[in-house]
Amino acid sequence: MGTAALILGKDNVRMIDSSGRKLDYLRISVTDRCNLNCVYCMPEKERENRAGDYMTDQEIFLAAEAMAELGVRHIRITGGEPLVRRDCWKLVGGLKALPGIETVTMTTNGVLLAKHLKKLKESGIDGLNISLDTRDRACYQKITGQDEAETVEQAIRLACAMNIPVKINAVSYDFAQDRMGGNRKETEPWWLSAASLAQELPVDVRFIEMMPLGYGKKFPTVSHQQLLKELEQFFPGMKPDRRCHGQGPAVYYQVPGFKGSLGLISAIHEKFCSRCNRMRLTAQGFLKPCLAYPDGVDLRPLLKREKKEELKEAVRKAASIKPSAHCFENPQEMREQRNMIEIGG
Numbered sequence: 001m002g003t004a005a006l007i008l009g010k011d012n013v014r015m016i017d018s019s020g021r022k023l024d025y026l027r028i029s030v031t032d033r034c035n036l037n038c039v040y041c042m043p044e045k046e047r048e049n050r051a052g053d054y055m056t057d058q059e060i061f062l063a064a065e066a067m068a069e070l071g072v073r074h075i076r077i078t079g080g081e082p083l084v085r086r087d088c089w090k091l092v093g094g095l096k097a098l099p100g101i102e103t104v105t106m107t108t109n110g111v112l113l114a115k116h117l118k119k120l121k122e123s124g125i126d127g128l129n130i131s132l133d134t135r136d137r138a139c140y141q142k143i144t145g146q147d148e149a150e151t152v153e154q155a156i157r158l159a160c161a162m163n164i165p166v167k168i169n170a171v172s173y174d175f176a177q178d179r180m181g182g183n184r185k186e187t188e189p190w191w192l193s194a195a196s197l198a199q200e201l202p203v204d205v206r207f208i209e210m211m212p213l214g215y216g217k218k219f220p221t222v223s224h225q226q227l228l229k230e231l232e233q234f235f236p237g238m239k240p241d242r243r244c245h246g247q248g249p250a251v252y253y254q255v256p257g258f259k260g261s262l263g264l265i266s267a268i269h270e271k272f273c274s275r276c277n278r279m280r281l282t283a284q285g286f287l288k289p290c291l292a293y294p295d296g297v298d299l300r301p302l303l304k305r306e307k308k309e310e311l312k313e314a315v316r317k318a319a320s321i322k323p324s325a326h327c328f329e330n331p332q333e334m335r336e337q338r339n340m341i342e343i344g345g
């Protein structure tokens with residue numbers, strides 16, 4: 001275990017962990033409820049097991065303010081499904097108004113997005129990551145439990161039309177193996193319908209290796225070394241895209257004729273922990289410095305007592321125990337029992 005140094009400069013506050021990483025990115029889960037039941041995240045039987053007792057808006061702002069004072073510059077709102085939280089859009093404006101915060105983005109399954117887009121845009125949202133593993137209706141329904149693929153696709157098109165930067169998240173998992181292939185032709189690769197969105201729209205479609213958290217353990221990831229080979233064969237002329245696409249770990253590729261890029265987030269087969277800049281706050285106010293381990297610091301009592309200086313000390317403590325790398329490749333080392341929906345993916 002190391003210590004998190006706080007480097008103070010004239011206009012520059014930064015939190016550097018013991019591995020030399022700058023921690024400037026916070027993912028805030030605002031609920032652990034969801035309107036979908038993705039098989040790898042929250043299958044139907046988990047629906048009743050929600051913890052509740054979510055941070056209030058004021059507690060979220062206080063946590064973010066304390067962390068902005070320690071150098072956090074970018075915030076992503078996630079969940080569960082953030083848009084099932086009442087007036088979730090209000091969080092965007094409130095977080096953006098905090099001194100030091102440069103971007104506020106959201107990850108959503110997109111089902112309720114269309115009706116919230118206007119308010120999100122007016123609140124200054126800097127980008128949306130919208131999850132859509134497949135555009136095949138039957139296959140989407142098997143994965144998520146709901147027939148909403150077209151609703152999500154419409155919301156994606158609407159967000160693009162409103163000039164909100166959009167990225168698509170698709171989990172790398174060959175659905176056909178579990179007879180979840182839907183109407184997809186046997187010969188069609190599992191990734192094609194999601195990837196083709198980047199042909200039609202100016203969106204980055206990113207494939208994310210399935211991580212062995214909670215129900216995700218039951219659905220082994222497709223290796224991205226394998227996926228890259230398949231993509232290169234299918235799209236001759238595909239080449240690395242070195243333009244900056246944001247704060248995250250995705251590696252991007254350009255395909256001739258595509259409006260957007262394809263991205264690979266290869267948490268298992270190409271660990272990017274040495275570049276990890278993030279911490280995660282659960283909907284109940286537990287600050288996790290690493291996705292893979294259960295360790296962290298419970299900020300909730302301090303949030304309730306509105307103790308900002310003590311909060312900052314607690315944040316520094318969490319940063320100081322950030323491990324140098326995850327352990328997803330060693331299942332015997334996995335101590336985290338939470339599901340992705342309880343952490344905030």
Ligand code: SAM
Pocket residue numbers: 034040041078079080081082107108109110129130131169170171208209210211212213215216217340341344345
């Ligand atoms: N409900 C929102 C959504 O689906 O976009 C936000 C929360 S969800 C947990 C965030 C992202 O995590 C989604 O893109 C989802 O596909 C992804 N995810 C869920 N479980 C995962 C797992 N075991 N491994 C990798 N990604 C996962």
Ligand code: SF4
Pocket residue numbers: 034035036037038041042079080081109131341
């Ligand atoms: Fe809900 Fe997102 Fe989890 Fe699917 S991945 S169950 S949409 S929180």
